[in-house]
Amino acid sequence: MAKIHIENLRKAFGDFIAVKNSTFTIPDRSFFVMLGPSGCGKTTTLRMIAGLELPSDGKILLDGDDVAFKRASERDIAFVFQLFALYPHMNVRRNIAFPLVCQGVPKSEINERVEETAKLLRIDHLLDRAVSALAGGDRQRVALGRAIVRRPKAFLMDEPLGALDTEFRALMTEELRQLHNRISATTVYVTHDQLEAMSLADFIAVMNHGVIEQLGTPQEIYDHPATLFVADFIGSPAMNLIPFTGSVRRGSKTVQLNGACIQVPEVTDTSTDSEFVLGARPEHITFSDNSGFRGEIFGTEYLGTTQIVTVKTAHGQVKARLPANVPLKTGENVGLSFLGSRLSIFQKANGRAVRTSSHPGDAHG
Amino acid sequence: MAEVSLHNLTKRFGLVTAVDGINLDIADREFFVLLGPTGAGKTTTLRLIAGLERADGGTLAIGGQDMSAMGPAARDVAFVFQQYSLYPHLTVFDNLAFPLRSPARRLPEDEIRTRVGQVAELLRISHKLQNKATQLSGGEMQRVAVGRALVRQPAIYLMDEPLSSLDAKLRSELRLELKRIQQELGATILYVTHDQTEAMTMANRIGVISKGKLIQIGSPREIYENPLSVYVAQRLGQPQINLLPAGVLLNGSCPSNVATVGFRTEHLEINRVESGNGLVEWIEHLGDQNHLHLRIGDHKITTLASPTTDLRPGDQVKVELQDPLYFDAGGKRVLRVPE
Numbered sequence: 021m022a023k024i025h026i027e028n029l030r031k032a033f034g035d036f037i038a039v040k041n042s043t044f045t046i047p048d049r050s051f052f053v054m055l056g057p058s059g060c061g062k063t064t065t066l067r068m069i070a071g072l073e074l075p076s077d078g079k080i081l082l083d084g085d086d087v088a089f090k091r092a093s094e095r096d097i098a099f100v101f102q103l104f105a106l107y108p109h110m111n112v113r114r115n116i117a118f119p120l121v122c123q124g125v126p127k128s129e130i131n132e133r134v135e136e137t138a139k140l141l142r143i144d145h146l147l148d149r150a151v152s153a154l155a156g157g158d159r160q161r162v163a164l165g166r167a168i169v170r171r172p173k174a175f176l177m178d179e180p181l182g183a184l185d186t187e188f189r190a191l192m193t194e195e196l197r198q199l200h201n202r203i204s205a206t207t208v209y210v211t212h213d214q215l216e217a218m219s220l221a222d223f224i225a226v227m228n229h230g231v232i233e234q235l236g237t238p239q240e241i242y243d244h245p246a247t248l249f250v251a252d253f254i255g256s257p258a259m260n261l262i263p264f265t266g267s268v269r270r271g272s273k274t275v276q277l278n279g280a281c282i283q284v285p286e287v288t289d290t291s292t293d294s295e296f297v298l299g300a301r302p303e304h305i306t307f308s309d310n311s312g313f314r315g316e317i318f319g320t321e322y323l324g325t326t327q328i329v330t331v332k333t334a335h336g337q338v339k340a341r342l343p344a345n346v347p348l349k350t351g352e353n354v355g356l357s358f359l360g361s362r363l364s365i366f367q368k369a370n371g372r373a374v375r376t377s378s379h380p381g382d383a384h385g
Numbered sequence: 386m387a388e389v390s391l392h393n394l395t396k397r398f399g400l401v402t403a404v405d406g407i408n409l410d411i412a413d414r415e416f417f418v419l420l421g422p423t424g425a426g427k428t429t430t431l432r433l434i435a436g437l438e439r440a441d442g443g444t445l446a447i448g449g450q451d452m453s454a455m456g457p458a459a460r461d462v463a464f465v466f467q468q469y470s471l472y473p474h475l476t477v478f479d480n481l482a483f484p485l486r487s488p489a490r491r492l493p494e495d496e497i498r499t500r501v502g503q504v505a506e507l508l509r510i511s512h513k514l515q516n517k518a519t520q521l522s523g524g525e526m527q528r529v530a531v532g533r534a535l536v537r538q539p540a541i542y543l544m545d546e547p548l549s550s551l552d553a554k555l556r557s558e559l560r561l562e563l564k565r566i567q568q569e570l571g572a573t574i575l576y577v578t579h580d581q582t583e584a585m586t587m588a589n590r591i592g593v594i595s596k597g598k599l600i601q602i603g604s605p606r607e608i609y610e611n612p613l614s615v616y617v618a619q620r621l622g623q624p625q626i627n628l629l630p631a632g633v634l635l636n637g638s639c640p641s642n643v644a645t646v647g648f649r650t651e652h653l654e655i656n657r658v659e660s661g662n663g664l665v666e667w668i669e670h671l672g673d674q675n676h677l678h679l680r681i682g683d684h685k686i687t688t689l690a691s692p693t694t695d696l697r698p699g700d701q702v703k704v705e706l707q708d709p710l711y712f713d714a715g716g717k718r719v720l721r722v723p724e
Contacts, residue, residue: 057552058523186580187422212552218672239670256553256673303674303692319561321586324609324622325650325689326674330561341674345651359693 022083022173022206023048024069029078029088031064038064040230041078046174047223049204051197055217056227057253062210063178065227069208070099070176082173098167100177106151106162112138113147116165123170137169140202160192164199174206181216193219214254218242226250244379245364248371251299257328259364260305262298262335268365268374275365278334280312283360289375291367296374299364302328305340311355317348331356387448387540387573388413389434395442396429403429405597406443411541411575416567419577420584420620421594427577430594431543434575436460447540458489463539467546469530471518478514481505481532490537504535507566524555535566544576548583560586581621585609593617615716618647624676624687626710633684634662634706643719648709650689655679657696661703665696679704 024046031039039061046052054062067073069080071092080088087095106115113134120130138144141161146154151162160180167175180196181189197220200207211217217224218238225235226249234246245251251259266276272287275298282298315333327344330337331354338356348354365374373379389411396404404426411417419427432438434445436457444453452460463484471480481501485492492500505511508528513521518529527547534542548556548563564587567574578584584591585605592602593616601608601617612618618626631643639646655663655677662681668690669676677690681704690696711719 214553214672218670238672242670242672253554254672257557258554301692321561322605322609323582323585324605343651362692 023081024174024206024208025079025081025084026065026069027079027081029065029068029080030076031061031068031073032076037230039068039075042230042232044225044232044235046206046208048206050222051200051207051209051220053209053211053217053221053224054227055211055214055224055253057212060227061230062212062227066176066178066208066210069174070097071095072099096173098170098172098175100164100167100175100180106159106166108150108152110151111147112143112149112151112154112162112165115151115162116147116169119166119170133169133171134165137165140168140199141165157188157192161195168203168205172205174208177207177209179211180209182211182213189216196220215256218254226253228253243362244373245299246373248297248299248366251364251366255301257302257339257341260298260300260302260338261366262300262333262338263368264296264298264335265294266296267294268296277313282313282358282363284363284365285361285376285378287365287374287376291374293367293369295368297366297368299366299373300338300358301362302339302341304359304362305338306357306359307340307342307346307354308357309355311357313356314353315356317350317352317354319350320348389448389541389573389575390446391430391434391443392445393443394430394433394440394445396426396433396438397441402597404433404440407594407597407599409592409599409602411573413573414571416564416574416576416587416589418584418588418591419575419594420579420581420591422579425594426597427579427594428545429597431464431545431575431577434460434541435462435464435543437464461540463534463537463542465531465534465542465544465547467549469526469547469550471526471529471533473517473519475518476514477505477510477516477518477521477529480518480529481514481536484533484537500536504532507535507569508532508562523551524559527551527555527559531563535570535572541573541575544574546578546580547576549578549580556583563587581623585621593620612647612710613718615645615647615712618710618712622649623674624650624689627686627688628712629681629684629686631711633681634704639711640719642713643711644714645712645716646706646709647712648686648706652707652709653688654705654707655688655696656703657700658703659701661701663702663704665698665700665702667698668694668696 027043029039029042054065056062064073068075075088079086116134116137117130138147141164143158143161146158151159181192193216209220221238224238224241225232228249234241234250241250242254252261264277268287268291270287270290274281275284315331318330318332321328322344325344326341329340329342329348361378364379367374391407391409394404394407421427429438433440444451446452447460478501481504482497485497505514510525510528513525531547548559560583588605590602590604591608592599595616601613609621626647626649628645628647631639631646635646663679666678666680675690677688679686713719
């Protein structure tokens with residue numbers, strides 16, 4: 021297994037810069053997810069690591085060895101694509117064995133490794149079946165098997181679950197994570213689905229316009245988004261971003277929102293700006309009669325255990341996640357109160373988070 | 386708009402019965418969602434109503450009129466497909482106007498302009514009318530595809546997973562918009578999906594479909610709170626409902642024919658104690674919510690963690706059930722529990 025270090029990696033397609041001077045490290049044995057909207061540069065980065073795309077500039081160190089301009093076949097990396105292509109005329113055993121046959125591995129070793137891989141994926145009882153007779157999930161496991169059997173230094177996966185049903189996707193997400201726990205292979209995984217990223221990753225790199233906006237554990241990124249983009253991209257529904265005008269100084273413990281005084285974590289930074297954005301997750305908002313920050317209920321979305329309530333306020337729409345058994349009427353006037361210790365503040369102009377006692381980290385560039 | 390009635394509707398492909406005797410009445414102005422996994426027969430049902438497939442049995446009426454033998458054009462339905470198929474060489478305006486210029490129902494150009502304008506307004510794409518279809522984002526293209534159905538005023542809109550190719554953020558925006566548009570137009574919609582969130586948030590009623598059969602129909606709240614089988618209980622709710630053998634968490638209050646006890650977050654009372662029947666294994670941060678994973682003896686259960694929870698892995702907890710759901714050995718709901 022391997023550590024992957026990316027240094028000043030850049031890729032331009034004509035005038036378009038797909039990846040801008042990226043520098044980051046994928047630790048050995050970690051499950052590393054690159055997350056972002058389409059066109060953010062995540063797949064291009066992955067393809068450069070794989071050797072399917074040559075960088076315009078920069079280094080890709082695979083266990084200290086710069087492979088940026090080496091052929092894909094010389095990198096000892098396995099790539100798993102979104103649509104799994106199996107050889108329909110071969111059975112499961114031959115499909116999994118195929119990469120080893122191509123490498124000229126001795127037959128006895130091939131058998132051993134295929135069996136071992138099949139056991140790992142819990143498809144050893146299917147080895148002699150035709151792949152065309154397999155259910156979707158098993159086909160996917162066979163495709164994974166073909167990658168694992170090579171024992172590469174790292175796995176690269178490009179939205180491997182993108183084409184699946186929601187339910188089946190949840191199941192495969194869990195299986196992928198368990199598989200990773202068993203074999204601890206360095207894995208770089210690209211997706212635009214933040215829920216998938218949250219449940220799979222040891223580390224997430226959130227990308228936008230060719231730049232990594234934040235790199236951290238799923239919880240760091242969720243609790244302390246470094247930029248407005250990250251705050252808006254992660255979470256479903258997304259973090260409420262409530263613009264306000266005022267002053268945010270070192271030592272402040274409150275901000276003023278439409279005359280209401282809102283408690284926030286103690287600010288540890290002084291900003292000369294006057295335009296800010298308050299970030300509040302829907303689950304950190306409750307209704308309270310004596311709050312001065314008020315609005316009118318615009319609509320509710322029933323989700324079973326919880327409901328998402330959309331409230332129209334003087335500062336725009338605010339979404340709160342409440343228990344589903346709280347009775348609410350559209351048009352009702354309600355006061356909103358915030359769980360102060362969990363709020364974020366951003367500078368509107370540059371989109372960066374203001375440092376507070378609960379939000380000490382600086383944005384990662 | 387009109388009501389739609391399916392009576393014993395059946396469709397076979399060779400040995401497979403894709404739609405197996407479906408009975409369903411969709412009311413005028415109703416948003417009805419068929420929820421089921423791939424291969425359950427959802428899309429085939431839509432295609433039967435549209436007239437794209439011919440039924441092997443049963444009848445189908447739209448607005449009180451038997452349509453079983455009619456061709457697609459005579460049925461007055463509008464179909465929105467999963468993959469938006471726009472004419473790439475046409476502008477958004479011309480894409481939207483296309484159905485109104487078809488020889489079958491050609492409208493005068495000034496009326497076309499009015500209708501396209503209204504629909505574009507409704508879908509918030511008025512500023513893009515002169516763009517080529519290829520110059521739109523994914524969400525805009527899907528809105529145009531929906532718009533092409535909306536410019537007509539058919540008896541019913543048939544929608545086949547129209548949001549599934551979009552990313553999560555757009556999906557949640559369009560969910561709200563589609564519901565708003567349906568209410569503003571008073572449209573009748575039959576909407577097919579495998580996504581429980583879409584079903585819960587948009588439907589007036591949900592029909593849960595499995596292996597070609599409709600197995601429960603009800604409002605989202607009815608289906609969620611009152612599932613009649615283990616199968617239905619597992620379709621709605623995130624995290625999925627916990628199912629434990631009877632006796633693991635109950636203190637004798639459970640009737641003898643109960644084999645399985647089902648419970649969700651709202652059926653659970655969890656308190657930290659010195660020594661309890663449960664152990665906190667881990668807390669999973671999923672982005673929209675946190676899942677609390679507990680171990681009870683040899684069993685694992687998952688529940689929603691409160692955003693303010695101070696439980697930590699390794700904590701001992703006392704787990705108690707309040708009014709859980711009971712199921713028999715065949716997976717059927719056991720409704721009344723004797724005192």
